[in-house]
Amino acid sequence: MLRPSLLILALCLILTACSQGGKDGKSSDKNASAGANAERTLQVTNEDYVVIQNSALASGPVITGSIQPERKADLRAEVSAIVMQVLKENGEAVKRGDLLVRLDDTSFRDQLASADQGARAAQQTLDQAERQLERLKTLRASGMTSMQALEDAEIRRNNSQSELVAAKARSVAARQQLQRTEIRAPFDGIVSERKVSNGDTAQIGKEIMKVIDPSSLRFQGLISTDMVTAVKAGQAVSFRINGYDQQFVGKVRRVDPAANATTRQVEVLVDFIGKEQPRVSGLYAEGRIEAATTQVLTIINSAIARDGDKTYVWAIQDGLLKKQVVALGERDVRRGDYAILSGLKNGDKVVRQPLSTFKDGLKVEMAASAGVNKATASAAPAPATVATATAAVANASAASASNAATATVAGK
Template sequence: MLRKTLFVLAIASALAACGKESKDPGKGTGKDAKEQASASVNLLVSPEDVLTIQSNALASGPVITGSVQPERNADLRAEVSAVVIQVLKENGEAVKRGDVLVRLDETSIRDSLNSAEEASRASSQVLEQSERMFQRMKTLRASGMTSTQALEDAEIRRNNAQSDLSAAKSRAAQARQQLQRTLVRAPFDGIVSERKVSNGDTAQIGKELIRVIDPTSMRLEGLVSADKIGVVKVGQPVLFRINGYPGQDFAGKVRRVDPAANAVTRQVAVLVDFNDREQPRVAGLYAEGRIEAATVSALMIPDSALVKAGDQTYTWKIKDKALQKAVLRIGARDVRTGQWEVQSGLASGDTVLRTPGSTFKDGQKVELTASKATPAAAVASSSTAVAGKGN
């Protein structure tokens, strides 16, 4: 009886052990199963998620950096010492040539003008009287009724009166000119870029009052490294981008190359004109571009498609419906578009992910879809699909 009981217990233990092994294999091999499931997940991508590598024109020439500045600009300064009575224009306001921008106190200058005009009238009367006396003395001298000395004295008085009148007229003209300078006017059509005084300020001669620029006369005032200046010529095309205008390319031509480099920076100033009227209306914006001394054809890839890991740069290429890690050798960067030259690692016509993630695996299957889907949603959907297939 005991032997029969032990035999039954042995069979039960064996069955229990078999049941445990059949129930627990997931625990022992869970990690391997998870890795296999991850590797078998299909990545859903839409046409918007990929791009085709193509050969584009790469401008070969020196980089130019600088800022956009107006060719026509005027720093209006005080030409007389006076108190600022009124500032009629604010920053950003449009002005026409001849518009009054700043009004200075004219009280003392007008008093000087009145005094000079009064002195001029008095000198004129003295001159008329001296002239009549001189003519009378000439007549008397001709008839022998006066001396030569008296005639000469009359002539001297006439000449002195004439000099006094000229001086008085000069003082009056100067006072009128100073009176006109109490009204600071716009020298050309433009906008006020900087107001530097307020009502009540004391303006000494030479003090900056207001700045006016012509926004239609913008040009790029750039700098080029001295070791690259040998290939820069007047008339060469320039393509550049300007901060504040993302995605917009501007074109221009080299107008002037300075004959001397900066003694400190060893850079040479280069002036670039815009090709058209599509130019920024704001001065001082930073610009960066390249002078097209030569143009070559090269494979280009956007910065968003690159993944950097240490010194290595790679991208994810789609080949045979699977991801393939492509290690790249990158060349020059096109500052106009932000794209990089691909020297090796890709060929024309290769398809790569536009914005690759950090969880992709080499050999991961890719499924192209017709509709737009985010990578996260695509992975989640594909995981569900794989689970469904497994069931």
């Protein structure tokens, strides 16, 4: 049996704990109420919303194709020989006249030596025939030879001249064949593909190496035939290239006058504008030709939210946050903005980057921008903006739950 003093002490402790639990419960209720108030009011700055207004929207046919160099050379063997040496590899830069591949030239050197020797022999024969003709002309003037002998000498001289011309032509052909055993770069560029290795047999027409000029890249695209009348030289083109995150800008150089016999599409050649150009050929590209420009209401892509097949935005109307369903049109190829067909009007304000925690009918208050009144902002607590509203509610809920747990433990 407890003594009266101990019983009184136990009762005091129980009453103290219950009193603390009641205070903690009130504190928890206050925190929850503060969180609810923070959720019911949303403060936004000028940077948190955009104003819907008319903008220029570029439209036109879609163009798809690849990036190809204007200057490219498929180097092929012009003589049949064994590949003796390959001096350049894929990706190496070359200058005009650089030796790329050397073929076996043994037989061609022998042919050149033989042709040169034949040309020298023909030259000697011609010289001898001319001297003989001059002697007969002198004898004929003094009546010591016949006219027939003189004519025969002229015929021999003419035949020697013809033989000399033919011998020189054979010499030139043999020298050209010898030069063809050395495959050289036709212009400054880069080796894009090597087709042979040492020891391969290079037949006439065999592909040896490909050289491209990376500074001459262009967009070779295709468009549908029903849009060919809307495309003209000089129109701007915006397109993206696989492997590059940026958007490229070009200009239509020409439209092919003949459609592809298989796909019935028309080729359009587009030159790059500016210094931003890819350094790799053969990449897939897709874009749009800016054939026309219209003034329509537009909205940025980040302000658009989607729920299934519905598209909506969070509009600020009469101090409240409204979930507004909108219908979108074409997308601008330059900026990525969408045309607004219905749902919004000129001058409406929409949240720039909506959050998933927004609720329809939430009260909105305008707050000063981050860069305005820095002295006031440092002295007073900053207002809750779109970016911090959800965090404030979460913190308030967490504090309320923590206080409730503390009160329960204390009560026990």
